[in-house]
Amino acid sequence: MNIYLKLVRILDRYIIRKFLTAFFFTVVLLVSVICVIDYTEKNDDFLRHGLSGHKIIFGYYVYVFPYFANMLSPITVFIAVVFVTAQLAVRTEIVAIMASGVSFRRLLVPYAVGAGLLGVLTFAVVGWVLPLGNKHRVQFERAYVKSPWRYEGRNVHIKIGPRHYVYMESYDNISNIGFHFALETVDGTVLRRRLTADAINWDSTRHAWHLSPQLIRTFRGLQDETLQTLPARDTTLNLFPKDFGSDYHLAETLTLPELNGLIRTKIERGASDTQTYQSDKYERYAYPFAIFILALIGVTLSARKARAGVGGQIALGFVLAFVFIFFVMFSRNLAQVGQLSPMLAAWVPSLIFSGIGLVLYRFVPK
Numbered sequence: 001m002n003i004y005l006k007l008v009r010i011l012d013r014y015i016i017r018k019f020l021t022a023f024f025f026t027v028v029l030l031v032s033v034i035c036v037i038d039y040t041e042k043n044d045d046f047l048r049h050g051l052s053g054h055k056i057i058f059g060y061y062v063y064v065f066p067y068f069a070n071m072l073s074p075i076t077v078f079i080a081v082v083f084v085t086a087q088l089a090v091r092t093e094i095v096a097i098m099a100s101g102v103s104f105r106r107l108l109v110p111y112a113v114g115a116g117l118l119g120v121l122t123f124a125v126v127g128w129v130l131p132l133g134n135k136h137r138v139q140f141e142r143a144y145v146k147s148p149w150r151y152e153g154r155n156v157h158i159k160i161g162p163r164h165y166v167y168m169e170s171y172d173n174i175s176n177i178g179f180h181f182a183l184e185t186v187d188g189t190v191l192r193r194r195l196t197a198d199a200i201n202w203d204s205t206r207h208a209w210h211l212s213p214q215l216i217r218t219f220r221g222l223q224d225e226t227l228q229t230l231p232a233r234d235t236t237l238n239l240f241p242k243d244f245g246s247d248y249h250l251a252e253t254l255t256l257p258e259l260n261g262l263i264r265t266k267i268e269r270g271a272s273d274t275q276t277y278q279s280d281k282y283e284r285y286a287y288p289f290a291i292f293i294l295a296l297i298g299v300t301l302s303a304r305k306a307r308a309g310v311g312g313q314i315a316l317g318f319v320l321a322f323v324f325i326f327f328v329m330f331s332r333n334l335a336q337v338g339q340l341s342p343m344l345a346a347w348v349p350s351l352i353f354s355g356i357g358l359v360l361y362r363f364v365p366k
Contacts, residue, residue, distance in 0.1 A: 004101065011097065015084070015110035022080035023118065030076060031068045035061055042145055049144045063137040067252075070130055073122050074290045075321040081111060081298030082317035094303055104364065108299055115295035119288030126284050127256040134252045142248060149173065149246035159269040160238040163187060168200070176202035176241045181211070183237075193218050202241050208234045247273070251280040275342050279335045282346035283328075290350045293357055294324065300360040324349055 039061075046056055069076075088094045097107060142149065151173040158166045169180035181200040185193040197214045216228040251259060259281050266274040297320070302313045327349035335345035 007100070008102065008106070011102070012110040012113070015088075016114045018084045019080060019111060019114040020118075022084050023076055023114075026076045026080050026083070027069050027072070030072055031065055034068050034072075035064060038064065045145050051144065060137065060140045063133040063140075066125070066130060066133055067137060070122065070126055073118070074287065074294050074324060077115060077118060077291050078294040078298045078321045078324075079314065079317050081115075081295045082302045082313055085111075085299050085302040086313040089303055104303070107303075108296060111295050111299050112292070115292045118295075119291045122291060123284070123288045126287060131253050131255045131258070134249070138249045138253050142246060146248060149248070151244045153244070158239065158243065163192075164238075166237070166239055171244050173241065173244045176204075191219055203234065206234060208236050209239070210234050251277050256281070256284060275338060276336050278342035279332055279345055282343045283332070286346040286350055289347075290324070290353070293350055293353050294321070297353060297357040297360060300357065300364045303364055324353060327352060 039056075051059075085094070088097075094107070098104065151171050154170055156166075156168045156171060160166050163185050165184045165186060167180075167182040167184065168178040171178045178200040179198070181197045183195040184191060194217045195214050196217075197211045199212045201210045202208075203210050210232065211234070212232050214230045214233075216230065218226045218228070220226075251262075254262060259277060263274060263277050263281065266277060298317060301316065301320070331340060331345040331348045334340035335342045340348075
């Protein structure tokens with residue numbers, strides 16, 4: 001019995017080492033190819049701004065590489081598992097392992113351990129580490145790749161407190177000036193007070209808003225209304241220029257606590273794009289589970305020796321991996337347009353592939 005346990009532990013270390021080695025090799029290979037393609041697409045932008053090679057590599061691609069590596073992690077895990085298991089099957093090592101008394105269920109253990117380690121690492125990275133690098137990546141893209149951001153919203157309504165609402169006809173994010181400003185105080189559905197000003201302008205030195213002369217209308221009933229005029233003055237509001245800033249890949253630049261804070265603010269203000277950020281939040285929780293499920297599917301899919309050999313099984317692995325991506329993108333779009341709850345949209349691909357995994361496990365020879 002002791003010899004059996006020792007052999008099983010050796011087998012576990014052997015499979016985990018090959019699995020993790022194949023995973024990191026696949027990540028480096030695929031992401032390097034993607035970075036080269038990305039560079040050829042953005043090269044004209046780099047030349048137009050006269051960026052040096054050092055600036056491009058250490059100011060951009062050093063952050064792009066982990067971004068793509070994380071994005072492709074479920075696919076690369078799946079491909080790595082298929083590659084390693086298919087090799088074991090072709091060399092009849094799996095037959096020898098199972099002939100020695102190791103069950104197929106026990107064979108899944110080292111894969112589950114390896115996928116679990118990668119899942120925990122992925123959750124920590126995507127929740128707290130990667131957003132720090134994404135801040136630099138997104139800032140670089142805004143400065144050198146994307147067109148200058150201009151806020152184009154019209155007739156903007158924002159809730160800034162339990163009873164207070166802000167209205168602007170338009171806002172210029174370059175000069176930080178809002179036009180035809182109104183601040184309304186509402187009790188339930190009853191308007192109590194309305195302050196209007198022709199313009200509101202952010203003072204970056206005082207960190208306050210400067211209002212042009214204001215007209216204040218106070219309502220105490222249907223027939224009781226008072227008017228008051230005030231000269232130009234500074235005031236503070238639960239409103240900041242960043243609320244009118246670019247939302248380009250904003251969620252990706254936020255750590256999990258920051259993202260939760262933004263979602264709470266969006267809900268309080270009744271923002272229309274709240275579901276986009278909720279989808280990103282729930283996907284961060286679903287990602288590690290997807291890695292785990294895809295790893296086990298990869299084992300059951302490639303454990304049998306196929307006539308097409310390793311190449312055929314790897315090709316099938318690519319197909320299923322991209323089918324998974326399709327489900328992720330499709331469910332994400334449904335969530336963003338409000339046809340599916342963000343939480344359900346994040347977990348649907350993993351749940352579907354969990355069912356596929358159970359079917360494959362049922363029919364795999366044991």
